[in-house]
Amino acid sequence: MHFARAGVFWLAAACTVAPAMAAATQPVEIRFDARIGGEPARCGRTYAGIGTAKAGLSFQDIRLYVSAVRLIDARGREVAVTLIPDDQWQNDQVTLLDFEDRTGNCNGNAAMNVAVRGTVPAGQYRGLVFEIGVPRAINHQDPTLADAPLNVTGMTWPWRIGYKFTGIDMETSGGAAGPTAVSGFSIHLGSTACGDGPPMAAPKLACANPNRPTYRLAGFDPAKSVVVLDIAELLAGTDITVNAPKSASGCMSFPGDGDCAAIFDRLGLAWEGKASAGQRWVRAD
Amino acid sequence: MRRASTLALMLSALILAFSMARAQQRLAGLLPIDALVASSHDFGLPGWAPRPLEPVGNRTTAAKIELGRHLFYDTRLSGDGSMSCASCHRQARAFTDGRPTSAGVTGQMTPRNAMSLANVAYFPVLTWGNPLMKHLEQQALVPLIGQEPVELGLAGRESELVDRLRAEPVYARLFPQAFPEAGGEISLATVVRALAAFQRSLISLRSPYDRYRYEGDADALSESAIRGEALFFSERLECHHCHNGINFADTVLHERNKAGEVAFHNTGLYNIDGKGGYPAPNIGIAEITGRPTDMGRFRAPSLRNVAVTAPYMHDGSIPTLDQVIDHYAAGGVASRRGRMPASAAPIRSKARSCPASR
Numbered sequence: 067m068h069f070a071r072a073g074v075f076w077l078a079a080a081c082t083v084a085p086a087m088a089a090a091t092q093p094v095e096i097r098f099d100a101r102i103g104g105e106p107a108r109c110g111r112t113y114a115g116i117g118t119a120k121a122g123l124s125f126q127d128i129r130l131y132v133s134a135v136r137l138i139d140a141r142g143r144e145v146a147v148t149l150i151p152d153d154q155w156q157n158d159q160v161t162l163l164d165f166e167d168r169t170g171n172c173n174g175n176a177a178m179n180v181a182v183r184g185t186v187p188a189g190q191y192r193g194l195v196f197e198i199g200v201p202r203a204i205n206h207q208d209p210t211l212a213d214a215p216l217n218v219t220g221m222t223w224p225w226r227i228g229y230k231f232t233g234i235d236m237e238t239s240g241g242a243a244g245p246t247a248v249s250g251f252s253i254h255l256g257s258t259a260c261g262d263g264p265p266m267a268a269p270k271l272a273c274a275n276p277n278r279p280t281y282r283l284a285g286f287d288p289a290k291s292v293v294v295l296d297i298a299e300l301l302a303g304t305d306i307t308v309n310a311p312k313s314a315s316g317c318m319s320f321p322g323d324g325d326c327a328a329i330f331d332r333l334g335l336a337w338e339g340k341a342s343a344g345q346r347w348v349r350a351d
Numbered sequence: 352m353r354r355a356s357t358l359a360l361m362l363s364a365l366i367l368a369f370s371m372a373r374a375q376q377r378l379a380g381l382l383p384i385d386a387l388v389a390s391s392h393d394f395g396l397p398g399w400a401p402r403p404l405e406p407v408g409n410r411t412t413a414a415k416i417e418l419g420r421h422l423f424y425d426t427r428l429s430g431d432g433s434m435s436c437a438s439c440h441r442q443a444r445a446f447t448d449g450r451p452t453s454a455g456v457t458g459q460m461t462p463r464n465a466m467s468l469a470n471v472a473y474f475p476v477l478t479w480g481n482p483l484m485k486h487l488e489q490q491a492l493v494p495l496i497g498q499e500p501v502e503l504g505l506a507g508r509e510s511e512l513v514d515r516l517r518a519e520p521v522y523a524r525l526f527p528q529a530f531p532e533a534g535g536e537i538s539l540a541t542v543v544r545a546l547a548a549f550q551r552s553l554i555s556l557r558s559p560y561d562r563y564r565y566e567g568d569a570d571a572l573s574e575s576a577i578r579g580e581a582l583f584f585s586e587r588l589e590c591h592h593c594h595n596g597i598n599f600a601d602t603v604l605h606e607r608n609k610a611g612e613v614a615f616h617n618t619g620l621y622n623i624d625g626k627g628g629y630p631a632p633n634i635g636i637a638e639i640t641g642r643p644t645d646m647g648r649f650r651a652p653s654l655r656n657v658a659v660t661a662p663y664m665h666d667g668s669i670p671t672l673d674q675v676i677d678h679y680a681a682g683g684v685a686s687r688r689g690r691m692p693a694s695a696a697p698i699r700s701k702a703r704s705c706p707a708s709r
Contacts, residue, residue, distance in 0.1 A: 210540035220507035224492035259641025
């Protein structure tokens with residue numbers, strides 16, 4: 067009885083406190099752009115001089131999931147961005163960035179999404195931290211019943227039972243391999259070496275290779291800055307006109323895939339036990 | 352500023368309420384695929400056969416099987432309308448396709464041999480080399496929307512699929528009958544659930560061997576087949592270690608074995624590096640688990656209807672059953688090329704005890 071009364075009191079107190087807490091938050095929009103060097107990376111365009119073979123490139127898909135978004139405040143503390151679920155691009159844990167608009171040879175849909183939208187405690191922020199990837203707790207589920215943005219079939223990875231964190235699909239041309247060059251190259255990042263676990267639920271043990279890179283950008287002002295994902299930089303150490311033998315087209319995170327070594331290094335991820343020298347493709351503009 | 356943020360919060364609360372309502376609405380219709388229970392559907396099983404298990408979230412009904420049967424043979428289930436599930440799973444070949452590996456709609460080849468679907472309801476893991484692939488509802492997504500390789504080529508095109516199915520009058524009747532709880536919704540979720548129900552109904556029992564062994568019909572087998580049975584189950588040939596039980600497979604699940612048994616084996620088919628290495632991309636479940644000891648480990652297939660499922664092995668590399676037996680009689684054709692890993696031990700031990708292998 068005593069406890070019940072205390073509970074009611076606590077609830078009432080919480081209700082009266084809520085408006086004051088609301089006043090202490092501010093909306094925030096973190097803008098992203100996919101680029102090839104200085105150019106926006108978009109469907110229906112061609113790009114030249116890519117990778118070690120200075121090859122040609124056009125896109126078929128450019129989508130990726132970002133999560134664990136935090137801003138760094140004036141005292142250097144990380145403050146979580148509370149996502150605003152919108153039933154299309156983000157739920158409360160993950161945002162789908164979509165740079166394809168189905169023009170040219172692109173798959174997908176006309177709509178694009180280039181920002182994470184949320185709220186943070188009112189204040190001044192000077193840096194950004196985020197991950198690319200779908201959080202482990204929601205990466206293994208029944209994708210046919212999943213809510214947006216995890217209901218996009220182009221981003222599900224049925225063989226791995228999870229999601230592709232990056233769905234970057236490209237057509238390539240030229241390069242030293244000439245007429246025998248491969249015509250397609252993909253970057254599909256996702257968790258691998260996930261142990262056995264309950265069906266369509268988060269595995270009991272973390273995947274040995276979660277492959278969720280974390281990026282930390284100092285000097286990021288959400289009001290002015292844009293997070294640039296430079297795919298030319300990501301591919302700078304790779305010949306995109308060849309495919310490592312007996313491997314999927316491009317780098318699909320498959321252990322042993324020779325196409326992944328330089329790409330993982332530039333993503334900032336270890337590959338086959340070798341630590342990354344540091345990410346090279348994400349910057350604040 | 353204060354008013355703007357209050358507005359944003361109210362808006363986000365509204366959106367949250369809306370998305371939660373949507374999620375609840377979906378859950379009221381279709382359940383997630385999770386826990387398994389014994390099926391209460393009448394599969395026409397003989398009395399000695401156990402009932403298969405099925406997800407609580409997708410109980411088998413005659414209406415679902417009927418819908419799944421239509422979908423299984425429907426080329427609307429491919430990107431360009433050229434292929435259906437049946438293109439690689441033909442009933443006359445026990446739902447295999449007679450090819451070493453199969454081409455999808457873009458011409459891209461699958462890395463592995465199309466598996467038989469006979470008695471797939473009795474398998475707790477479904478494919479040659481993926482210990483995570485436990486439910487037919489999940490497995491159906493691999494050919495439908497998988498992209499490495501592209502098989503039926505529907506990734507990102509499911510709304511087109513739904514439109515095509517809506518335009519076919521038979522489905523206006525079959526979807527509501529199969530999924531009354533979801534209002535007859537045509538979606539990827541109902542399509543894969545119906546396909547799974549149909550596949551669970553592909554039960555192959557009462558072979559001559561079953562009649563001989565379980566039904567007391569002494570005349571159902573020839574004398575030579577009975578001698579073959581003795582060899583098959585002998586400790587000299589040891590075939591039965593990997594091929595036993597209702598499916599002649601050591602991976603099995605049903606109402607009398609609810610815990611299930613899961614086994615993956617390296618049978619010494621390859622040894623490309625002297626350390627038991629298999630050629631990529633078919634490196635066995637090591638691809639999924641990342642464990643070096645899982646190199647070359649694949650699931651033993653069922654031997655039901657095996658005479659019509661040639662070619663054999665995970666990569667279709669052995670054309671005839673005779674040659675498969677030669678492979679095992681040799682203790683694994685690659686076993687003498689360098690040291691084999693401990694995971695290939697079942698074959699190595701047989702090689703030692705079987706005079707034919709020396």
